[in-house]
Amino acid sequence: MTISDIAKMAGVSPAAVSRYLNDGYVSEEKREKIKEAIEKTGYVPSRQAQILRTKRTKIVGVIIPKIDSDSISRVVAGISEQLLEEDYQLLLANTENDIKNEIKYLKTFKQSFVDGVILIATAITDEHRKVIKSLKIPVVAVGQKVDFISSIYHDDYGAAYAMTAKIIEKGHKNIAFIGVPDWDAAVGVDRLRGFKDCLADNKLKFNSDWLKIGMFDMDNGYENAKKLMKMKKKPDAIFCATDTIAMGAIHCLNELKVKVPKDVAVCGIGNGKTVRVMEPPLTTADYYYRESGKEGARMILEKIENPKSPVMATMLGFEIIERESL
Amino acid sequence: MTISDIAKMAGVSPAAVSRYLNDGYVSEEKREKIKEAIEKTGYVPSRQAQILRTKRTKIVGVIIPKIDSDSISRVVAGISEQLLEEDYQLLLANTENDIKNEIKYLKTFKQSFVDGVILIATAITDEHRKVIKSLKIPVVAVGQKVDFISSIYHDDYGAAYAMTAKIIEKGHKNIAFIGVPDWDAAVGVDRLRGFKDCLADNKLKFNSDWLKIGMFDMDNGYENAKKLMKMKKKPDAIFCATDTIAMGAIHCLNELKVKVPKDVAVCGIGNGKTVRVMEPPLTTADYYYRESGKEGARMILEKIENPKSPVMATMLGFEIIERESL
DNA sequence: TTGTATGCGTTATCAG
DNA sequence: CTGATAACGCATACAA
Numbered sequence: 001m002t003i004s005d006i007a008k009m010a011g012v013s014p015a016a017v018s019r020y021l022n023d024g025y026v027s028e029e030k031r032e033k034i035k036e037a038i039e040k041t042g043y044v045p046s047r048q049a050q051i052l053r054t055k056r057t058k059i060v061g062v063i064i065p066k067i068d069s070d071s072i073s074r075v076v077a078g079i080s081e082q083l084l085e086e087d088y089q090l091l092l093a094n095t096e097n098d099i100k101n102e103i104k105y106l107k108t109f110k111q112s113f114v115d116g117v118i119l120i121a122t123a124i125t126d127e128h129r130k131v132i133k134s135l136k137i138p139v140v141a142v143g144q145k146v147d148f149i150s151s152i153y154h155d156d157y158g159a160a161y162a163m164t165a166k167i168i169e170k171g172h173k174n175i176a177f178i179g180v181p182d183w184d185a186a187v188g189v190d191r192l193r194g195f196k197d198c199l200a201d202n203k204l205k206f207n208s209d210w211l212k213i214g215m216f217d218m219d220n221g222y223e224n225a226k227k228l229m230k231m232k233k234k235p236d237a238i239f240c241a242t243d244t245i246a247m248g249a250i251h252c253l254n255e256l257k258v259k260v261p262k263d264v265a266v267c268g269i270g271n272g273k274t275v276r277v278m279e280p281p282l283t284t285a286d287y288y289y290r291e292s293g294k295e296g297a298r299m300i301l302e303k304i305e306n307p308k309s310p311v312m313a314t315m316l317g318f319e320i321i322e323r324e325s326l
Numbered sequence: 327m328t329i330s331d332i333a334k335m336a337g338v339s340p341a342a343v344s345r346y347l348n349d350g351y352v353s354e355e356k357r358e359k360i361k362e363a364i365e366k367t368g369y370v371p372s373r374q375a376q377i378l379r380t381k382r383t384k385i386v387g388v389i390i391p392k393i394d395s396d397s398i399s400r401v402v403a404g405i406s407e408q409l410l411e412e413d414y415q416l417l418l419a420n421t422e423n424d425i426k427n428e429i430k431y432l433k434t435f436k437q438s439f440v441d442g443v444i445l446i447a448t449a450i451t452d453e454h455r456k457v458i459k460s461l462k463i464p465v466v467a468v469g470q471k472v473d474f475i476s477s478i479y480h481d482d483y484g485a486a487y488a489m490t491a492k493i494i495e496k497g498h499k500n501i502a503f504i505g506v507p508d509w510d511a512a513v514g515v516d517r518l519r520g521f522k523d524c525l526a527d528n529k530l531k532f533n534s535d536w537l538k539i540g541m542f543d544m545d546n547g548y549e550n551a552k553k554l555m556k557m558k559k560k561p562d563a564i565f566c567a568t569d570t571i572a573m574g575a576i577h578c579l580n581e582l583k584v585k586v587p588k589d590v591a592v593c594g595i596g597n598g599k600t601v602r603v604m605e606p607p608l609t610t611a612d613y614y615y616r617e618s619g620k621e622g623a624r625m626i627l628e629k630i631e632n633p634k635s636p637v638m639a640t641m642l643g644f645e646i647i648e649r650e651s652l
Numbered sequence: 653t654t655g656t657a658t659g660c661g662t663t664a665t666c667a668g
Numbered sequence: 669c670t671g672a673t674a675a676c677g678c679a680t681a682c683a684a
Contacts, residue, residue, distance in 0.1 A: 002661055013671040018663055027669065047439050048378045049661035052676050057374075059417070067406060068399040068599070068616075077394045080420040084427070089434075091385070092418040094406040101410070108415075113373050218603060251603035273394070274598075277544060277577035279605030290394075328677055339655040344679055353653060375677035378660050 001043045009037040021045060060300055061114035063093045063105050065122055069216075070244070070272045071289050075120060075142060078293020086301055088115075099125070106131045106139075116300040118142055122184045138303035142296040144186050145313055150303065152295050152314045156186045159269055159285045159318040160194025160239075166283075166320055167237050168202050172265055175199070176210035176235035178224045178245050187216075191241050191269065210235050214245075221248025229256055229264075236264055237326070243268035243275050243284055250278055250325060265326045269318075276323060283326035286319045327369045335363040347371060386626055387440035389419045389431050391448055395542075396570070396598045397615050401446060401468060404619020412627055414441075425451070432457045432465075442626040444468055448510045464629035468622040470512050471639055476629065478621050478640045482512045482595075485611045485644040486520025486565075489593055492609075492646060493563050494528050498591055501525070502536035502561035504550045504571050513542075517567045517595065536561050540571075547574025555582055555590075562590055563652070569594035569601050569610055576604055576651060591652045595644075602649060609652035612645045 007014040010033040019025045020034045037043070051057050062079055064072050076092070083090050091114055095101035102121065106128070109117050116138045121128065124146050132139050132149060141151035167175055177195050182188040192211075199206050212227065214220030221240055225248070228235060240246035246268030253260050260266055260280055267283040268275065275282035295314060302309055333340040336359040345351045346360045363369070377383050388405055390398050402418070409416050417440055421427035428447065432454070435443050442464045447454065450472050458465050458475060467477035493501055503521050508514040518537075525532050538553065540546030547566055551574070554561060566572035572594030579586050586592055586606055593609040594601065601608035621640060628635055 003663095004661080007671095014661090015663080015671055015673090016669095019670090022663080025669070030670090044437050046661050047437055048374065048383075049676090050663080052374045052378050052661080052678095053663045055676085062418075066403065067393070068396070068403045070394070073394040073399045076418075077392065077420065077422075080393065080418065081422065084420070084422075090418045090420070092388075092402075092406065092416045094403065094410070094416075096403075096407065096410070111370050111373055218600075247600060247603045251605075254605055272600075274544075274573060274600045277573045278603070279577075279580055329679090330677085340677090341655060341679080342653090345654090348679075351653070356654085372677050375660090376679080378662090378677080379679050381660085 001041055003045065006034065006037045006041065006043050009041070010034045057113065057115055058087065059089045059091050059114045060297070060304075061091045061093055061105070061109045061117040062120070063095060063102060063117060064120045065095055065097045065102075067092070067094050070274075071270055071287070072120060074289035075293035075296070078290035078295075079118060079297045080293075081290075082294040082297035082301075086297075088301065099123075103127055103131055106135065109137065110135050116140070116304045118296050118300050122187075124185075138300060138307060140296055140299045140303065142292055145315075148311070150299050150312050152292055152299060152316065153186060154287050154292065154316050155318055156190035157194040157197075159287070160191040161198045162318070162320055163267055163269065163285055164195050164198035164239060165202075166322075167239060167265065167267065167326060168198070168204065170237075170261075170265060170326060172237035173204055174207070174210075174233075174235045175204070175237045175239055176207075176212070176228050177239045177241070178212045178214065178221055178249060179241040180216055180220070181213055187241050195239055207235075216242060216244060218244055218248030218251070221245035221250075222252045223248075225249035225252040226256070229253070229258060234264070237261075238264060238266050240266065240268045243270040243272040243282060246282055246284070246325075247272075247275065247278060250280075250282065254279065261325050267326045271321055278325070280325045281323035283323045284321050286321050288316050288318070292316050327367055329371065332360065332363045332367065332369050335367070336360045382441055383439065384413065385415045385417050385440045386623070386630075387417045387419055387431070387435045387443040388446070389421060389428060389443060390446045391421055391423045391428075393418070393420050396600075397596055397613070398446060400615035401619040401622070404616035404621075405444060405623045406619075407616075408620040408623035408627075412623075414627065425449075429453055429457055432461065435463065436461050442466070442630045444622050444626050448513075450511075464626060464633060466622055466625045466629065468618055471641075474637070476625050476638050478618050478625060478642065479512060480613050480618065480642050481644055482516035483520040485595055485613070486517040487524045488644070488646055489595065489611055490521045490524035490565060491528075492648075493565060493591065493593065493652060494524070494530065496563075496591065496652060498563035499530055500533070500536075500559075500561045501530070501563045501565055502533075502538070502554050503565045503567070504538045504540065504547055504575060505567040506542055506546070506571075507539055513567050521565055542568060542570060544570055544574030544577070547571035547576075548578045549574075551575035551578040552582070555579070555584060560590070564590060564592050566592065566594045569596040569598035569608060572608055572610070572651075573598075573601065573604060576606075576608065580605065587651050593652045597647055604651070606651045607649035609649045610647050612647050614642050614644070618642050
């Protein structure tokens with residue numbers, strides 16, 4: 001079934017059928033005939049041929065470091081929701097945390113296979129910069145603030161600051177921090193900065209022995225909480241940069257029979273799906289991950305429709321969720 | 327940059343360049359020239375034009391009910407890994423648990439936009455059947471056994487049976503079951519069947535008052551555990567059909583100050599990422615979700631390469647993970 | 653081995 | 669308003 005077949009059946013030209021399908025610049029009687037022919041045959045235009053002509057795939061590529069992560073899968077859910085609504089499709093590129101794959105996908109997309117790309121990256125290197133600039137299609141970043149492309153990110157500094165203030169408000173003065181490396185600008189840098197600044201503003205001194213850095217997993221929380229509890233001078237609160245880390249930390253504390261929050265308070269950031277059933281339920285900050293995905297999708301769509309729309313940066317807020325671990 | 331430009335630069339015909347890129351049916355000297363031209367210009371063939379010609383996109387569509395789920399995101403991670411290896415791309419279609427979207431995507435894919443589709447469905451209705459049969463591209467199912475297409479699934483019956491045996495082995499005789507509706511053949515039907523059969527085989531009678539059905543969320547576990555604990559005759563163990571349900575149940579029990587596993591033992595199925603930090607850590611069955619994704623990808627690729635390869639069904643095993651909740 | 657010609661299924665142009 | 673006709677960029681049958 002091609003457009004010509006339909007044209008023949010309806011006794012019109014292929015061009016008329018095309019117009020019927022698109023602009024709709026066609027007389028009433030022919031419109032009828034064409035409609036009939038299409039309905040009878042169940043004809044559907046070939047996407048590929050359309051794409052070849054129009055140069056638009058109505059697909060957006062989404063590059064992520066991993067999919068089996070609570071926060072990322074929520075962002076993807078948001079993207080997917082918005083895209084579905086706008087009748088776009090979602091090509092998922094999972095880099096498995098390998099920056100080489102990230103560049104590879106970016107280059108693959110360069111062949112204008114997709115109309116735009118949403119990049120959920122933990123770090124933007126010079127190579128990213130270079131490759132992205134060489135692309136002819138728009139790119140937006142979600143989860144990190146990037147200067148040369150539009151981005152949508154969370155108020156990492158603010159959330160960390162507010163959370164720290166909450167810890168202090170609860171009467172804790174000896175606060176440890178378990179975080180991630182500083183190659184992650186959002187989680188590794190901003191959250192730590194918010195923490196330190198709040199400490200300083202409250203005239204509490206930052207104890208670098210209590211600053212522990214590890215990866216984005218529960219082990220980081222578990223191992224570092226253990227180390228913290230082995231020190232002669234122990235903290236009475238632990239601020240974990242992510243919920244996952246916090247879960248590991250609480251698990252460790254429970255094993256050590258350290259009472260949370262009485263002996264040591266714990267909090268995280270992210271409001272992961274399962275943290276409310278921890279023992280005790282985790283105090284954390286909700287980050288509207290899903291919303292950030294939706295907004296990212298809106299942004300890239302806007303860029304696609306209107307390529308010269310200005311670069312913009314949107315910061316999403318947060319909400320402290322008080323539960324019992326703090 | 328088109329193939330003709332390269333041809334001109336190298337002083338050969340477009341066909342020669344095409345052959346250089348594909349079959350490689352070209353003389354040594356021309357080969358050199360072409361190579362040079364391509365390198366100089368950084369030419370890359372247009373995917374779209376290739377697709378229009380060859381009718382193959384090297385994309386497989388993956389239809390899922392939701393992405394922000396521990397088990398599903400792990401399956402997708404496996405699919406993604408395998409696809410990356412084979413140089414295929416992954417078009418993600420998230421139905422948001424709406425069966426209408428499932429059909430819609432199936433139909434979208436019908437326009438041979440993808441070379442094959444992997445369906446992660448909870449239920450296969452007659453409409454699914456009809457639409458799938460009308461597709462010209464192969465479809466494989468992951469997570470459910472389906473008779474008319476290749477599928478890969480988990481040993482739900484066996485896992486439930488083994489887990490029940492384990493509960494009995496621990497000395498429990500009054501075992502409740504919190505499950506999901508029977509429109510889900512794997513989780514709703516097979517796991518319950520494994521449970522019942524094991525009970526029968528051990529001469530324990532099945533108490534239908536202790537059979538609770540709800541959705542795939544923590545609330546199901548929470549609410550139904552609460553109901554169970556309000557009964558005059560309480561169970562001393564609760565078998566939850568999924569880890570998520572189990573987490574809700576344990577949370578409830580903790581709130582009620584019911585000791586797990588001393589007063590009531592709990593177990594789940596799935597080995598979710600966070601269940602090992604529950605208090606107490608959850609006894610569950612590992613399901614190799616990631617592996618099932620990889621296998622599903624291999625299957626669809628095989629079908630794509632070799633369309634008349636036979637329908638097959640692969641069942642993946644499981645492993646009981648003993649922790650402290652049982 | 654090589655090049656020419658043709659077709660894949662649309663959409664855009666342009667003259668009627 | 670309408671219908672030829674020319675691209676879009678590539679791959680292949682076929683003739684050379």
